[in-house]
Amino acid sequence: MPLKKKNNRIENRLRIILSAAILLLIILSIVSYRSLNSFKVKSAWVAHTSEVLFNVQRLLVELKDAENNHRAYLVSEDETFRRPYINSKIGVMEYYNESQELTRDNSKQQKRFKQLLTLIDKWYALVEDIHIAKEDSILNKAMIKTSLKREIDVMENIQSIISLIEETEENLLKKRNNDVDIALEENYLIISIFAALTLIIILLAYLHFIRDIQLRSALEDQLQESIHRLSQTNQELEQFAYVASHDLQEPLRKVISFSDIILRKHAEQLDEKGRTYFDRMINSTERMQTLIQDLLNFSRSTRNIGDRKSIKINNLINEVLEDLSESIHEAKGKVKLKLTTETTINGTPVQLRQLVQNIISNGIKYRKKDTNPVLKIKTKIIPAVKLEQKIPLLVSEEFIEITINDNGIGFDEQYLDKIFTIFQRLHGRSEYSGTGIGLAISKRVVENHNGYITAKSEVGKGSTFFIYLPVETKA
Template identity: 35%
Template sequence: MHFSVHKKIRIGFFIAFTVIVAASIFSYLVAKNLLDNAGRLNHAIEVSKRLEVITRQLKEAEAAIRGYNLTTDSSFLNPSMQERINSIEKEYLLLRKITADNPRQQRHLDTLRELLAIKYQQLKVGGQISTEDKQQSSVKEGERSMDMIDRKVRDMIRIEENLVQEKYQLFHFFSVMWVPMIFISSLAAILIGIYSYVTLTREFKLQLHIESRMKSYQRDLQQNISLLNKTNQELEQFAYVASHDLQEPLRKISTFSDRLQMKYKEQLPPDATQLIDRMVSAVSRMRVLINDLLIFSRAGRITPEIVTEVDMNRLLQEVLSDLEVTLEEKNVLVKYDQLPLIEGSDTSFHQLFQNLLANAIKFASPERPLEINIHHQILTGQELGVVKENRWNDLFCRISLEDNGIGFEQAYAERIFLIFQRLHGISEYSGTGIGLAICKKIIDSHNGYIQAYGYPGKGATFVIILPLKQSHKSDTHIA
């Protein structure tokens, strides 16, 4: 499968973006786990610190009681047991607050509360014992109680250490994966960047080369267009001059043949008279051909000065008036819509419709009366689908001229607009094969489009597309 350069670059940037996003997400997870681990460690330290404070203060209270019982020095009871208990209670309440999110630790604190309550009672009683037996008994009870408190404290510290260890293991996993992940993503991004740079550089050089070639082609094209325009002008001038020059010998041949027939008609044998008639007929056809060539060389010559808004209804009525005799002889029925105003050459449009109607009349079917229907639509360039994109918003008139004549094969739809191209012999239908070529030349000069659709034995339809407004720019021709 072949991918274009732009598609490769888009895929490369998409992969790089995906890798960077993945690396960013992974980095976020690493950072989050690092912060969670640090928070959990601080939490464990805080819990351990509070527990140690509680155990230390309890042990200090026990030591104070023992010192008092041994020396009866009241200074050992300063601060008093109640003050010491209040201080321990403050630490306990703070510890309960910082472990509020851990139900397991809360349960241990409930047990610790019970143990502390027993210990508080022992501390209060210990400061009042006088006999040696009672002192020894109190010391043993205090040691047992303290051992239970120490075990509970160790259980709570172990829970915190286990939580820290779990967080550390998760952090260790992400930290181990983070370095290669960042390395791989960075390497992938660098490789994609290098590939994109190389590809874009190559594409840029290719673009410069193409632009250079395009400029060269444009210069050559401009030269060829100038040469072609010059050649066309010379050909048109040649056709015009040649046609005029040919008229004179034709007139002489016609004059001499007429004189020959008038002066020596009785003396000429029948074969000679027949030859002279053929010569006169050939001269007549030659004169028609020359006149048509003159019309073709002049057709389609429009300049901004001769472009005006043409009332197509008025123009069509004038054409029908010119063809009135022929239409009556052939019993032709012409129906047409109310046509709009179209910018163009009045003379060229007159010739266009006259040639199209004359063509329909010429190829009428002998089996039925000829009917010609002319319809139109106003469409945008985009709706037409045949104009360049820069004229999609312009308005066009689509005129269709339908007849029920003999029609033609659709395979010849393009050929009939070429000069001197005929689908029938001159003995069947008169003409020089220039009429439709003139129509196409007129349409082309007005930035329009013409197409023919043939239906053998049923008729033909000629479709004309003309812009309502002329722009006189070379880039507005029909695509």
């Protein structure tokens, strides 16, 4: 399996595990949050019921205290017992109002509280009548006995209703305490599940991390092996290039040389047809020489041959134009330059010279009939961020853009990728000479220098090639 696919599988598996872990944690967090809220609500209801019970019990205590003070006053006629009795109603009503407010959600309890209020008012009214009769000195034993009996009956009814209220609240408290216990157990269970799953996720992540390291180590070993094999292949290619440049070309040179001797010294022995055959043979042999030389150049372009050094791009362009001056003059061509301030790049001089020469040569070669070639060459600096989608590795913050425009025959842009492929030609050999390797070499040279090359064109309206190369970083 290719290394890239293996790396993608590892990354995809890691994304799936992390996504599942995050999703699981989110779900558990939501469940835990809801469970805690439920626990809080149920705990609040327990506190609410407990408060009702407390207030009702305090209400009964206040009533009992009032009853004791009332009877002590009747026996002793001491006003110190009457004052607490009088003040007791404030406390009784305070506890009553709080209890009645707390049970607004319970209609049965509300009915009982209404009955309770009626009985409390009745009890205080009975007691007050006894106190008034005593003050008016019209109270006798028979009246006291009758009043006390009525008073006791009312108090018993009060206690009975309070008991019903307390019983209801105690049942509610028991149920709500049970709900709280269940909610607490649920919280413990959720926390336990949460902790267990967290540990499992951590363990799985750890195991996956270890496996990932092992896989990456294996991939690195495979990569090193591939690099080693590639190095061996490059050495074999270099050996082939040497053979192509020397051993294969030597026989061709002899064919051309002997053919030329025959044509010069024995031309009179050949008829017109024979001389034509010899001319065609020499032309074919020369094309073979050119093809072998171009293959050699392409082989060299796949590697960074030679030492890299600082190169002033303006000087390089001018030197190439000087080398091609004869070809430009013969084609009656013109070159218009618009170069930016001197810019330095780091690269291999031989390869970069060949790159620029190939593009300019094409501009001269692929000219329209009866039209003198005009080339416009300009350079400018652009920020690297503009090339993020084009170049995988941005080795500099700035790039130089070299634009080479011609007024030649142009090409259909649907063949843009094709023109940078080795042996791909858009025109027949009878129309324009060449082997279809020049632009493939140019692309390899640009890639060797961490750059990018592309083109725009329209049939009959010329072509524009764009070359991007990283500007040398100042130390």
